[in-house]
Amino acid sequence: MSEPRFPDEPLFVSAELTLRYRYGAGSEATHYLEGLKERMAFEGTRCPKCERVYLPPRPVCGICYVPCNGWLPVGPEGTITGATVVEVPFVDPVTGEQRPVPYGFAFILLDGASTNIFHFVDETDRTKLGVGMRVRPRFRAERTGSITDVEGFELIREEGT
Amino acid sequence: MPDVAIVGTGQTDHKSRRDDVNIPELAREAVDRALADAGVTFAEIDAVCFGNMDLFEGLAENEHWLASTFGAEGKPLLKFNTGGTVGTSTTMGAYYLLKAGFYRRILAVGFEKQAEGNSQGAITTVGDPIWERPMMAGAIGNHAVMASTYVADSGVTEEQAAKVAVKARRNACLNPHAHLKLPDITVEQVLESKMLAYPLRTLDMCPTSNGACAMVMAGDGHAQKLAARPAWIAAVASAHDQSFQGDSPKRMSEMRSLIAVRERLYAKMGITDPVNQLDVAEIYEPQSYAELAMCENLLFCEKGGGGRFIDAGIPLIDGELPVNPSGGVLSTNPIGATAMIRVAEAAMQVMGRAGDHQVKPDVQTALATGYGGNAWSDALILTARQPSR
Secondary structure: OOOOOOOOOOOOOOOOOOOOOOOOOHHHHHHHHHHHHHHOOEEEEEOOOOOOEEOOOOOEEOOOOEEOOOEEEEOOOEEEEEEEEEOOOOEOOOOOOEOOOOEEEEEEEEOOOOOOEEEEEOOOOHHHOOOOOEEEEEEOOOOOOOHHHEEEEEEOOOOOO | OOOEEEEEEEEOOOEOOOOOOOHHHHHHHHHHHHHHHHOOOHHHOOEEEEEOOOOOOOOOOOHHHHHHHHOOOOOOEEEEOOHHHHHHHHHHHHHHHHHOOOOOEEEEEEEEEHHHOOHHHHHOOOOOOOOOHHHOOHHHHHHHHHHHHHHHHHOOOHHHHHHHHHHHHHHHOOOOOOOOOOOOOOHHHHHHOOEEEOOEEHHHEOOOOEEEEEEEEEEOOOHHHHOOOOEEEEEEEEEEOOOOOOOOOOOOOOOHHHHHHHHHHHHHHOOOOHHHHOOEEEOOOOEHHHHHHHHHHOOOOOOOOHHHHHHOOOOOOOOOOOEOOOOHHHHOOOHHHHHHHHHHHHHHHHHOOOHHHOOOOOOOEEEEEEEEOOOEEEEEEEEOOOOOO
């Protein structure tokens, strides 16, 4: 076995990929995203067996292995179940550009839902952001039928604070 | 069905850059070392199992042009592709094939050359493109939110998490293959390192490594000829969670897929007191808080007791149950190889070949885990004693 070689000046070959994709949303997402766009409404799908209300909505309960039946309104307010302030820059998966930092980011349990969603939170002071806090959505004025029609969530501050 | 053992392991010396070699050369370093450790040549290998992370280096189906790197021409070459767990999934795939009696000896390989790719960009494409991708915060933002659930439930302090970060980088100094070796690191340095996303600081996170790992595995009758003390695979388990990141109610605080594999493994092995019944654990800890959460979920301590567990020194290399004496993922993270390194390190401990980071002269039982971003978990138990004898 020969020892690894250590070139004095390593040579590199560059590559750049720009690829475009278009994903079919499916029936659950189409219903849900139309609700966000037209009525600023959140709806989950419900398991008839365990009665979990799933957000994101889905056709089958992964715990009971039975089809979900029917839509149930959830939210619009909710409770933070996990939170951070992201301070390290990284690539935004939608735009390919660096997302500006800092920004608040949280797991949110919308009222009436059994599962959390994650979203942006309008708070960049980590001492003011924590588990158990209440939030409400901030919708865009111009909505396109995307989960980004909700621009982020804002903290519901107690009266007098 | 025949018993299956690991009879040789090989790793590169993991580093932040390996500009001196290309990908096949990098993988080949680990392969050559594993073959030498087992005392076999390519001619004696019946099949090859290989895994690495899709998209990290912008490569797809790279097994086609890597086949000769693994000596796989004319042989079965199976690619595994399960994300963070790929190294344990590849090991378990080889185990299933040997257990079924299809082959005598299998070479298992994993690698990552992260410096050549765009790992964070690739990770943001892991989520469902309709529901999750637009909000993805990369590995660090996601881990910070998960860690916050664990902090909220357990009350673990920043100092206690920092002790995990210190333990890892000091253990790494005893491991010739480890990447991030910091002999003089202190808790204060961890707490003063740059905040990435609260509560995670730079020194709470795993590094970005380039490296490869390979193992020679063999069935009963062949394993004994290749190793005086093979590391027998006594039990394996794998479990997925539900579809979306927010489905698991407690995320890191209560890791459902890890709990599922723990229950199956411990039941099979009759483990009721892991701290006393296991001799060493090599677990896939992507950040400092996660190690403590995983120790709780693996019942190394009581629920909410992760902080006291590290305060008491139980997981130190000379503690009651050493956790990651290799330095762990916090010291070395070539992702496609990382979970296999956990298995290889556990095997080295059982075989008595861990050198300066050998935890005690006679490791009978070792646990290794793989971690797929909370979405799924793998775990294996290796023993010095042959399972069916």
